[in-house]
Amino acid sequence: MQIVLLSGGSGKRLWPLSNDVRSKQFLKIVRDERGGVESMVQRVYRQIMAAKLGAEITIATSITQVESIRNQLGDSVSIIVEPARRNTFPAIALASAYLFYEKKCSPDETVLVLPVDPYVDDGYFQTLRTLDEAVQADRADIILMGVQPTYPSEKYGYIIPEERGRLSRVLSFKEKPDTRTAQEFIARGGLWNCGVFAFRLSYLLEMIHTTTACSGYADVARQYTAFERTSFDYAVVEKARSVAVVPYRGEWKDLGTWNTLTEVMDAAPIGDVKLSEDCENTHVINELEIPVVVMGARNMVIAASPDGLLVADKVQSSYIKQYVENRDMRPMYEERAWGEYKVLDFAMSADGMKSLTKRKKIQRGKKIEYQSHKNRAEVITVISGKCIITINDRAHEAYAGDTYAIAEGIRHGLEAVTDTEVIEIQVGKELISDGTEPCEKGREIDI
C-alpha cells in the first residue's frame, strides 16, 4: 500500500502564523499525546504510523515546503516536488509516475491519496484498510472515502451512494449545495467528499499514457506545466467507469480558519502568555520571545508571530484575508532542513543599502551549504555552540563571540558541531535576488 499525502498550498487565513512558506499544516499548535504541541503534518504522520497499515509514505508538495517537511518529519518520508503549483490531477499523476518509474512499485499496488491536514480520529486510518481491500478486490476503479456529515454544510461536495453500508457504488456527485438541498442529500445517505482516493497504480498509469505522451517520471515532471489545471475529481473520478465509496463516521475537521482551529486546540495558551481569570473562550498563541498579557477578553483568538499580531473576535477572524492579502512581507520565520531562522531586523538606508539581521539555529551535525553571494556581504557572529566555518576552502573552528566578515563573492559554509546559534547580518544593494551561487553542483542553497 502506497500512501500519497498531498501537502497543499500556503494560505493567509491563519495569518500571522501561516505565510507563503509556512502553510497551516506546519504550525505546531495542535495538542499532542504527551501534552506538547505538534503540527497537522506531524499528527497525520504519527497517526498513519500508529495505524500499522504497512504503508509507505510519499509527500507531494512544492519546493517551498521541502525544508519544513524535512525539519518536522526527518528523512524517512519520500518527497516529490511539484515543478509548479497545479491542481490535484497533475500532482497525483506525478506521484503515480514517481511510484512506478522511480520507486519501482508494482502496478498492482493500491495507491491511497490523502490530504495532509485533516483533523481526524484514528478510525479514519483504519477505514483506509477497507479502501485498500476494495481496490484489491476490484470493487471499482476508484474507491473514495465519504465523511458522515454532521450538519447540512454548504462548503463541501456530496457523494450520493446507491445504498448505505460499508461499501457502496456511487450514484452521483453533487457540488456544494444550499442548506435545503444539503438536508435532502443527507436524508438520502449523502457523504462529504473529503479528498481521499484509492486506486490501483496501473489505473492511473494507463490514464497518463492514454491522455499524454509521457512515458517516465522525468517526462511527466518536464511537461508538468502543460498538464491541465484540473482536479482529480473532475479529470478522473467523474469519468471513471465505476466508483465506490466507503463511509467514515468518526471525527473530521477541516482546520482552515482560526475559528475551526481553536476548536481542537487545548484551552491552555501556547508560549509566554498570561491570561486574566476573567477571560472567556479565548485562545492565545505567542511565538515571540516577549510576553503577552491578555485581560478581560471574550471569544477571541490572539496570535503573535515574527510576521505580525492578530487580535480577533473568533467569528470575525474568518474574514481575515482582506486585511492581510496585499501585504507583501518577506517571511520572518522559516524552518530549514538545517534548523530554523528568525528575522530580527530589516532596514533600508537612504542610499538604497539594505540590511537583514537573522538569528539562525543550526542543529548539531547539520550544514548550511557552501555558497557565495554576488551582491551582498555577510557578517556571521557565533553566539552559542561550536561550529566549523569554511571560508574560501579554509576551515575555522568557531565559538561564541567569534565573528567572520564575508565579503561579496567569497565562498563560505557552516557546519554545526554542537547545536549552534549565529547572528547573521546581510548588507547589500539587493538581498533577495542576490546572485547566490551554490559552490557544489546540485546542492540546495540558503538565501
Next chain:
Amino acid sequence: MQIVLLSGGSGKRLWPLSNDVRSKQFLKIVRDERGGVESMVQRVYRQIMAAKLGAEITIATSITQVESIRNQLGDSVSIIVEPARRNTFPAIALASAYLFYEKKCSPDETVLVLPVDPYVDDGYFQTLRTLDEAVQADRADIILMGVQPTYPSEKYGYIIPEERGRLSRVLSFKEKPDTRTAQEFIARGGLWNCGVFAFRLSYLLEMIHTTTACSGYADVARQYTAFERTSFDYAVVEKARSVAVVPYRGEWKDLGTWNTLTEVMDAAPIGDVKLSEDCENTHVINELEIPVVVMGARNMVIAASPDGLLVADKVQSSYIKQYVENRDMRPMYEERAWGEYKVLDFAMSADGMKSLTKRKKIQRGKKIEYQSHKNRAEVITVISGKCIITINDRAHEAYAGDTYAIAEGIRHGLEAVTDTEVIEIQVGKELISDGTEPCEKGREIDI
C-alpha cells in the same frame, strides 16, 4: 519665576510601553497640535513655552531618565539628578538648593513646583501667574493650585478653602475620602490637590537650614539619602503658618492608567495597524515593526512594544500591575542622549555565554562615548549612514557593510557623521555588570 518639574518614578501600569527606564511621561502617544504625537513631557514643556511666563525650567529626576529628557527636550532645560529615589520633599529641597547655590537665583524669586505629566489645557499655565503674584504679594508662605473636582473621587486629597474665589486661605486638608464625604467636600468648595506648589525660594532655604545641617548644593546631594522619605505636603505644606489656594477650573487628567490615557488619545491607531470596521472604542498602539490586525474588538486597548504585548478590556486594564510586576525583564527599548536603541535578541548558551543584539540609531553629530568593557566582546556592523569608529585611539571612517570586532578591554567609540544605524552584538559571560569603563573621566557611558 523658576519652574521645577518633578519627573517622577517609573511605573508598570502602562506596560508594555512604560518600563523601568521609560516612564509614562516619555511615551509619545498624545496627539500634538500638528497631527503627530508627542509625550507628556513634550506637551507640558510646549505648553509652558506657549504660556510665555518668562520662567526658567529645571527638571528634577533620577539618573535613569536623564537620557530620555535630553532626547525629547534637547539641551535647553536644566536637569538635576536626585542621588536616590526619595519622596517629593527631598526632591524639592535639592532643587531649591540647586537654584540658589548653583544657579544663583535670588532668594526672592518664586519657585513653582509642578508634576511633569498632568494632561491640562493652557489655562492651567495661565493660573500659574496668579500663584506667582500671590507669592510675590506675600499672601501666604505656600500657594497651592486646587483643581475643580468633576466627580466625588476617592483617589485624590481635597483642599478645603475658607471661601470660594480666585485666591483663598486654606481651611484644611483632607486625605482621600469615601464618595459620600467627597460629595460633602465638593459642596463646601473643596478642590483636588494636584501637586502644584508655589513659594519664595528663601522660604525653602530657611527650612533646609533649620531642619538640616546642609549649607550648599553638594551638601544636600551628599546627605540626600539621610533626608526623611516624606512628601512635601506632609513636611512643608501642613506645617506652614499660612497656606492659600488658587482654583483651576479647566481640564485636568491624571493619565495613570490605560483607561484614562485612551480618553485623551486620538481614535486613530498609532503604528502599523489595521482595524476592521466593526471594532468599537478600541485603541491600538504598535511600536513594533510588524503589522497588527485587529478584528471585532470592543472597548479594548491593545499595545505592542519591544517589551511585550497587552490585549485588555479597558476597564480591566486598571488591574494590570499584578500581571507584569514580577517580570524581571531588561528594557527592550531606550532613548539615549545620542539617539535610541532596540534590543533585537537576547540569548544564553548552555555554557553560560550570553549575547545581546541591538539596533542602535545614532543621530547625526552625536557620539557614543569612548569606552571599554572588561567582560564582553562587541561586534559593530554599520547598516546605514556614515560614522567614525575609533578603536584604541585610531579613527576609521565606516559605511554600511563595515564591521568592527572589538575584543574585551579594547577602547572604542563612535561618532555619527550622518544619521547612522548599527547592529551591535555583545557576547560575554556577563553583559549587565560588565566592567564598562569610560575612557575619559566624567563622561556618561553606554551600557
